[in-house]
Amino acid sequence: PFDLSPEEAQYWDWSRHLDLSYYSKPPLIAYLNWLSTHIFGNTEFAVRFWAALFAFLSALLVYRVVKDFFKDEALAFWLGLLPHLFVGFNALAFVFTTDTPLFFFWGLSFLLLLKAVERERLRDWLLLGVSGGLGFLAKYSMVFFFPLEVFYIWIRKPRLFKTVKPYLATVLALLFTLPVVYWNYKHGWVSFKHVLGLSGVEKKGHFPYWKGFWNFLVSQMALLGFGFFFYLLWGWVKNFTPKGKLFPFTLFSFYPYLVFQLLALKKFVYGNWAGFAYFTGGILAGYYYVRSFKRLLPVALSVALLSAFLSAVAFYPPLLDKLHLTKVLPPKKDPTRVMVGWEDLGRFVSKYYDPTRDFIFSNLYQISAEMAFYVKGNPQTYVFNYYQRMNQYDLWEVKNFDLFTRWLEGENIPPQEVFRWEELKGKNGIFVTYFPTPPRRIMESFQRLVWTKKFVVYWRGEPIYTYYIHYLEGFKGNYNPIIRGY
Template sequence: MSPFTLAVLINLLFMLFRLAYIILYPIDLSPEEAQYWDWSRHLDLSYYSKPPMVAYLNFLSTSVFGNTELGVRITPVILSFVMSVLLYIFVNKLFNERVALLSSVIPNLFVGTAINSVLMTTDAPLVFFWGVTVMLIYMAVERNTAALWFWVGVFAGLAFLSKYPAVFLFPLTLLYLFLVNRELLLSTNPYISLIPAFTLSLPVLVWNIKHNFISFRHVSALAEKNAHFPNLGTFFEFIGGQVLLLSVFPFFFMVYGWWKTFRERDSRLVFLTVYSLPVFIFFSSLALKKKVYANWAGFGYFTGAVLAALFMDKLLKRSKPIFIGVVTLSGSLIILLHFTPLIDYVGLRKLLPPKRDPARVMIGWEELGREVGKFYTGKELVFSSSYQIAAELAFYVEGNPRTFVFHLGRMTQYYLWRDRLKTYKGRDALFISDWGLPDRVKKHFKNYEFLKSVDIFWRGEKVKSYKIYRMTNFTGWFDESPKGY
């Protein structure tokens, strides 16, 4: 069996496992997935916090598979498989079949890859289009044809439509050209890529002009929120998150690859390092000021994973037992990530109690939707003060009702849809909350009554509780004042 065939078969097995996991394992959509699905019911040029690609892909997949978990999550499963095959082909040309096989298979054992291959968030399309773009850049630098640079621009534009960090492609590519072929900086071909990239990005700019640049205000607010320097706590939390994203040992192989790049000056290593190390440095520096979520730097590990695979291959040649140990540890982390109740059986419950289990955010939404559905006749206004709850109810209440948010905190996409509230004037409503009924909500209704409390259990412990209220005679508007972006 050829290494390529083996790579395809192994990745097919991972794909089948993910499909079975989505269909059979009792977890629901995460709140972000539910929100992006809800966006797909209101297609637009862009959205409050993110570009539109995730909504477009959700629209396509749910048009085929329906409003189901599979309908939402089939896209990252397919993208992950296709990328693994493309990565094999690319790395085989870059190095050899052994490294190509490891580069295609080993990332499946990364925590970050496992998440992006199942959950339909903006990271899944970003990583895919980012990966295709950087591979095309390598080929375009080698051949310098107008056609290749044009396709670089197309996929860079698609990456930007997926998530804003795609803008890193421009400065990193300039850096790469400066390091490996400075003459190309004076050639017109590389700049051809800017035409399709800008054209594809233009709708997002137009949408933001119409909405007072709200997306950029949101991103700016995220960058400044609770910022102070130096913040060693958030810095080490970020570094720990990066180690975990690459399942511990592969992270250190990647770091070793960065170090070897400066020692050996191999142009292939320079390519892999340029599109990974600066991303890590940028977000690490930001983490010295504020909390930075681990996944923010994840797209930079596309080439970083190839570096890790390259030096893991060298380990395999020297010591197969150690290599097997590294792979086994990574595989064990992936199993625990997918099936966190196993943590209780291996005696690590105190290390990760149910209330800190990341899986808890995907538990209980279908149950809550079912309970709300018992009171929903199809005529009521369904809303919450949390966009997460509103999005999940839109997905899990039978009939997929239109839901709304009464904003007590920061603004969300739902604030831009509040004009449609007037169609519910005079009707009853169902308000769902995880903490109670605010006075500001009460004043928009004639009366209210508490209907039910819904407790959610995970790994034998209550992790969430929701309250359902019936409100009568809606005024037709919300007196909202979102606090920031």
Template sequence: MIYVLFFNLTLLAFRIFYVLYYPIDLSPEEAQYWDWSRNLDLSYYSKPPMVAYMNFLSSKLLGNSELAVRITPILLSFLLSIFTYLFVKKIFDKKVALIASTLPQLTIGYAINSLLMTTDAPFIFFWSLSVMCLYLAFEKNRASLWLLTGVLAGLAFLSKYPAVFLLPISLAYMTLYRRDLLKSPNPYLSLLPAFFLSLPVLIWNYLHNFVSFKHVSTLATKSQELFGLSNTLEFLGGQMLLLSLIPFFVLFYAWVRSLKDRRLIFFTFYSLPVFFFFLVLSLHKRVEANWSGFAYFSGFVLTSYFLSRSILLLPSYLISLILFIFLHFTPLLDMVGLGRLLPPERDPTKFLVGWRELGKRVSRLYTGNELVFSPQYQVTAELAFYTKGNPRTYCINLGRRMNQYDLWKGGMKAYMGKDAIFVSVSPAEERVLKAFDGIIWEEHYRVFWRGKEVGSFYIYKLRNYKGLEESLPMGY
């Protein structure tokens, strides 16, 4: 246990110092979820409310800062690693527990979700705790364990909608391996807290024309094709990177071998079906790499079990550590002559730079009375966080799909007759300029990362807002 604590406390300290001193800003998604926390609600357009609630609490404690936003995933990652060690040690042994609680922390997928405050951070935490509790509930069939499972599952659903996978997977597992539990009242107790915790999301969607479910349905069906092998190869490549190479291949071996071991098959049930679902989906549309990431808690338990008996254990740690370092410090690639492997224009870190400076440039124009708005929700959210005073910012629709800001439009009417600051990734459209009496100031701000231009923003200060006719949302 002492090694696990030392390892994870070291990582915790590293991540805090990284947030405080490394020159990256909040990602657009992080900024948006922080902005949600200033408008607490039962749920939101694209996601359930947990990420907003956690941001609300951390911001109240630490103020509006990058550390306040990112301290939550840092702490959740630390706690999950400790819980994982205790859980796996109880089932297997100390060596497997040590691997399961340390190796994942070095993989790309866990490293990202241990630093960025997106919906994946609380979701992976509560999903993993739900799986642990389910294992114990299946073994002991105590009412208290099933009730706790329901609470954790409900919290997972409040974090992200794929928590619904827990129900069919659990039913399938009981049907095949614990059919006796289907006749017991205890498992059904878990449905009660899960339902009541999910109820606010259902109520919010009922009041908002079920917009969240329309959004999720659109994500699952848009850009579909009959058979797209390129999307599948991209998905598999993404999973390989998320698991930092060797664990990805060991996991396939573990899934096959687990079929002969009743103790291991449980972890296959809570990982393989999720992976397979998104693999099949990738044959028809593009699937983001992180969509299946929650399945790898169970996957890593299996992987750790087999790696503990394999010569691949040390190489797994070494490769994961190397990728971990380059993930956090991508300019090192240029220093060692490997920049072509991940050029600046393809570096995911480029989405984390330039926002603070953009906020400074807007702050020079902002007196506290102007309307601050943009046609991109990403820019809108970043301006809310990085402009001095954290003003209420608005996102206008000039021909795009719906987002959360479309539900917060009413306040713009209060700025009629006032000046405004408009920021976009492209020059202002004519209909935006016609909504004002003229341009007071304009600037083209270019963002550079690793010596290359990776983005730019057009900043305008406009005189006398007269009202703007917007487009209707182009879908969900």
């Protein structure tokens, strides 16, 4: 029952504007979307094709890691199947965001590192550099791999630092970062400012933020279906020091998790941020789960059934209503609600949209991205930023980045000189928003408001979102955005 999520729609829209990098993420996801949509068209299948493919490859990768590390093919088979019980893995297999390729390349880099240290072959080190570089192009979180890699080499074979191989791998990985660094150099380092903003480094905030701490912990338990998280905790405890047989799996899962868990004491941290760590963490949890399966059979079966049930609910939340469990997760708190109603809204807007006279915009990039995908003809949509942080659409609308930077710093520069509004001047705007009435600042950029229509999205029998479509006549080409932070 799910449409593309706002992030999926945004990444798809990036693929129509290929670049060396983008405001909030590196470019790999845009390149992949470009490839699949050129083969399959602008369809949900084309976007989500990669999610299914990477999930399949990740499961095979788990099999390979376990087989090579434990020398046990039966164990490898079962642990290769086990991720399909994890709620987080199933989400990665369905929704195509930057977390999906990151998860795969984190796992691939882990396998290649084990092989490179064990066999010391130049080929393995070079492949490790390529994998690490591609992981970085998927999501910046791949940088966590480097210090863990250095520490792993130091405790296993420190003499390798006297050879050229680890340094070749590092240089090769760094080559992949150069396009992103260059793009940021040309765009005022906005990606790094964005990441710093998300990390809370530049904000005082409330410390300790216990609500955020517990919310993040519960979200991590949910990613593994709750029960498996306790097997993971046991694995971390048993292999906390380098003397532990499975210490590599602890090293590449616990410490990334710990960073985000501690960060949650300072600010709100999204549950998916540590998701990549559960490639190795999932293997560790699975090892102790399978090892104790017969001895703790009732517990093991209960854990598997609970995880399977939660995964089923994630794919089909109305199952809760059929089981009279609506109060457990009400529709208005259901995280999947962000993926419903977009196709219907796009169809509704399409009835009034004439590309020869109109353009579509919103004050939120999420709505603009969804309308670009679901409105007939996949039009280019726009964002009239209004008290929101910067986004990729803002950058596309900029004429000259140096002027834009001066404008951001408060210099009084007419918006017509900063933004590409001339191509829209004189057209009518279809404003899709949550605002029942257009904000005065937006209203003053048009001649008049012609009409307003309301569109209500229902999910699991309840209204969850109300959108307003305002038809505004005669854009003056002088909208002055209000951008609040990165």
